[in-house]
Amino acid sequence: MSRLSHTFAELRTRGRKGLVPYVVAGDPSPDGTVTLLHALVAAGADVLEVGVPFSDPMSEGPVIQKGHERALARGMSLQRVLDMVSVFRQEDDKTPIVMMGYANPIERFGYERFAAACAKAGVDALITVDLPPEEVDEIDGALQGVGLDNIFLISPTTPEARIQTIVERARGFIYYVAVKGVTGSGQLDAEEVSRSVALIRQKTDLPIAVGFGIKDAESARAVAASADAVVVGSALIAEMDKKARSGEPLQEIQIHDAAVQLLQSMRAGVDSSPS
Amino acid sequence: MTSEVTPDLYASVPDADGRFGRFGGKFVAETLMSALADLEQLYFDLKDDPAFQREFDLDLAHYVGRPSPLYEAARLSDDIGGARIFLKREDLNHTGAHKVNNTIGQALLAKHMGKKRVIAETGAGQHGVASATVAARLGLECQVFMGEEDIRRQTLNVYRMKLLGAEVISVTSGSRTLKDALNEAMRDWVTHVDNTFYIIGTVAGPHPYPMLVRDFQSVIGREARAQSLAQVGRLPDALVACVGGGSNAIGLFHPFLQDDSVAMYGVEAGGKGLETGQHAAPLSVGSPGVLHGNRTYLMQNEDGQILDTHSVSAGLDYPGVGPEHAWLKDIGRVQYVAANDDEALASFHRLTRIEGIMPALETAHAMAYAEKLAATMSPEQHIVVNLSGRGDKDILTVAAIDGIEV
């Protein structure tokens, strides 16, 4: 059983909802990323989403864009993200890692070579924002070849017939994008989310994670009422950024702490969800 | 590499998936996929609808002022002493560049879709001005995304857009030029996809944009072909156009692709020289990758990060290029070359002084190569250069480079 299916099966048995933090690999610094990932797990993360920095992150709002820029300025590359996952795996062989990024760095690396490197490093699944089903065959095939999951996105604009074709191809879990817009934008409408999740559930038994627009314990709690897992990214990065700019002389671990505290409060929010 | 090219090859692209060979496609977030499908459907419905074509043609005739003349630059040709040089005068279009052909077409699509708001990205500001113009005419709300660096170097066009009632949004991410303006326009579109039509300014972006922008711009080549036959009695020996995203070039080239005797040259921005790395010439020295919704040649590093570009002309300062050009390069139908900043500036002055025609700095790149090419050809031969736009917008840039305070 893969780490992902194991994790979601365990959550189901225990009647819990999953919490999935997103951070950009290499932000605030490449040296601190592995430490940050472990700290997020300790704070209650069930799955980790690791962003691969890209020069033109077209689906990101300003907060995550800046994270990508900072990481690239510090010399991050796709290979270094893979190396970080390997190091993380030396101490944690249980928490699933989902890589999230854009097509070009992966295409440049080579799809087959990338899939093999992911498997070796201990990555479990991949979300490529700009590879919709129409363009995903190559990477999907390469990932399947090494037993990894390509994660498909469904958005509020996805027509029902298309949802059907997407879930038929999906593995691991479904990622429902809760708002029309870029990461960190928009007003979350928990009722709309719950309707859409219910619609997707009629068509698949796969777990459904919901992301975009979830920023605190309250919104996490509201979404966890219908979803199997909630994803939070911009809010964590914004907290760390705020702390980093507070002007105090800080150790990086103190910056991480800003994200850890928010994640802990969201853990409590998710666990108190009425579902 | 031109073997096995059948006559209808050029009409067969893009295929149903939006591919030009291995290039093109729809590399966008799921949220945009249904909007692209709707646009494609609408376009296929309207494309062959005589009423739509009539509306488009009438606007081009009465609002844009088409057909644009094919003007023989006799003094320039004499000065060079080679092939006869003809200029396809897109600079005489309303708003001063070829860009308006496309914005008229896309604005009609927006109208048919009932969208009340249009957005556009712009580099030199010509596409922004052309978008603001059609928005004013149709009473649509218009926001134009423009890199902070381009706002600085194209102040006249920024003010023109404001006068036309558009809001110009300064983009401060990345390299603060056209590529970043496109990112930001895409981000806006994904957020307001229900009420907004995105007017892309060149033959880039996800399918169906490269196809529909090409179709709207192909009026340039259709006219030039007929004018060449009427005025010279035969087809041109060569075509030359500058290539930023590639819309004026594809517009001129496309109706000639099946004419094997017509050589074609796309001129990229060589910036400070291809060897310096400071340029915007992905077809000359780039490699295939995925950016802004399509697979094409890109300027990128070995990690797949997009590189900063440099060109004296904001409209060519772009690290990618339309996917159809990538394909035409691979099959060998079009040659892609580069002209440096200095060469373009020299040609800007030369055309202005010898013909009394002040070209845009983008266009001056095409002129620079055309001058070299003409010199290698005979007076019995003739070249058509796409004079894609006028240079008024660049006067302050040129003055600053020449050390003159205006």
Ligand SMILES: Cc1ncc(COP(=O)(O)O)c(C=O)c1O
């Ligand atoms: C006059 C002119 N020519 C050429 C270009 C380059 O665009 P394209 O390659 O799409 O024709 C621009 C873009 O701003 C322009 O303003």
